[in-house]
Amino acid sequence: MRAWIGAPDGPVLRTVPVPEPAPDEALVRVEAFSVNRGELNLFRRRAEGWRPGQDLAGVVVRAAADGSGPAAGTRVVAMNDFGGWARYTAVPVDRMAVLPDSVGFAESATLGVAGLTALRALRRGGPLDGRRVLITGASGGVGSFAVQLAAARGARVTALTGTRRELDLKELGAEQVIGSLADAEGEFDVILESVGGEVLQSALKMLSPLGHFVLLGTSSGRTATLSISSFVPHARQTLHPFWVFGSGEPVGEDLAELVGLIEQGLLHPVLGAVDGWERLPEVMAALRERRIHGKAALLVDGEV
Ligand SMILES: NC(=O)c1ccc[n+]([C@@H]2O[C@H](COP(=O)([O-])OP(=O)(O)OC[C@H]3O[C@@H](n4cnc5c(N)ncnc54)[C@H](OP(=O)(O)O)[C@@H]3O)[C@@H](O)[C@H]2O)c1
Structure with a gap:
């Protein structure tokens, strides 16, 4: 089968053996996969030959040998640790x-x-009905999901976006769309922050007395200097360092929750780019250069 393989300068498409699943794994024929900003920088850091690819959807071609999970022929969505940018994956x-x-x-x-990042990061904020929620990096992959999920839970969402003006964040449920935190008014009960640098420092000052600040990314690459004076003197705020992996929350059940929301018409993944999987390097470059709003999906062999 063909699969993208990790090399220092980025992924290369190679022919490799079809993986042999463990007893609790199904063999899935991948029909589409996605790429995340966090995956862009892994290639220089990892040893040549690693197998990239976390987000995928496809069809089970061989059910798990231990009898668990969906039968052959079932359409599925999945999140792997690796190996998803391939024709088949376990x-x-x-x-x-x-x-x-x-x-x-x-x-x-x-x-x-x-x-899953948007779903779980918002959980850190507790009940959202009527709450003011600030989402930075709102036009990106995580942000476009977070705006919709927060709005669906009754939050009053303020969305901070930089360059991707063509995405209508109000249509996704934002009450207010701003291009700078200088335009934000009042305090926020929940803040999802993924830009870093001065955005992180400014956003901290806007947290309400009992607010939850979820720190999940540094898209700008800029660091921030934090001290107790980074906060206004509220005594009961909570800072959540967030990682989607290792959180202990069940991946399959959380994916099923998101699929259910799509079925109900409450969640619409924003597809800023859909392309054939051979064009993965070009799509990765576009994502790096902030030319894609929402998410990018790659169709394997164009058969979708
Ligand atoms: N902790 C975790 O487990 C976890 C999980 C997933 C993602 N993340 C992190 O969360 C962040 C968002 O991920 P994503 O997949 O949504 O990324 P993405 O699709 O590339 O979205 C990033 C957004 O941030 C905005 N942004 C503002 N300043 C930027 C800058 N200087 N450089 C690049 N983008 C900038 C961009 O909006 P404009 O172009 O409109 O300005 C863009 O829409 C990333 O930093 C990622 O690494 C963390």
Whole structure:
């Protein structure tokens, strides 16, 4: 089969053996996969030959040998640790959810890292009904999911976006869309921060007395200097360093929750780019250069 393989200058498409699943893994024929900003910088850091790819959707071609999980022929969405940017991949049965026919492969392939990050990061903020929520990096993959999920839970969302003005964040549920935190008014009960640098420092000053600040990324690459004076003197705020991996939350169940929201019309993955999988390097360059809003999906062999 063909698969993208990790090399220092980026992924290369090679022919490799079809993986042999463990007893609790199903063999999935990948129909679409997605790429995340966090994956762009892994290639220089990892040894040549590693197998990239976390977010994917496809069809089970061989059920898990231990009898668990979906049967052959079932459409699924999954989040793997690696190996998803390939024609076939082995997926642990507890890291996949069944896809109804009404939910496409390309849109569901975007759910893994970005969708679960938005879902779980918002959980850190507790009940959202009527709460003021600030989402930075709102036009990106995580942000476009977070705006919708927060709005669906009754939050009053302020979305901070930089360059991707063509994405209508109000249509996704934002009450207010701003291009700078200088335009934000009042305090926020929940803040999801993924830009870093001065955005992080300014956002901290806007946290309400009982607010939750979820720190999940540094898209700008800029660091911030923090001290107690970074906060206004509220005594009961909570700072959550967030990592989607290792959080202990069940991947399959969380993916199923997101699929259910799509089915109900409450969540619409924003597909800023859909392309054939051979064009992965070009799509990665576009993501790096902030030319893609929402998510990018790659269609394997164009058969979707
Ligand atoms: N902790 C975790 O487990 C976890 C999981 C997933 C993602 N993340 C992190 O969360 C962040 C968002 O991920 P994503 O997949 O949503 O990325 P993305 O799709 O590239 O979105 C990033 C957004 O940040 C905005 N941004 C503002 N300043 C930027 C800058 N200087 N450089 C690049 N983007 C800038 C961009 O909006 P404009 O172009 O409109 O300005 C862009 O829409 C990333 O830093 C990622 O590494 C963390």
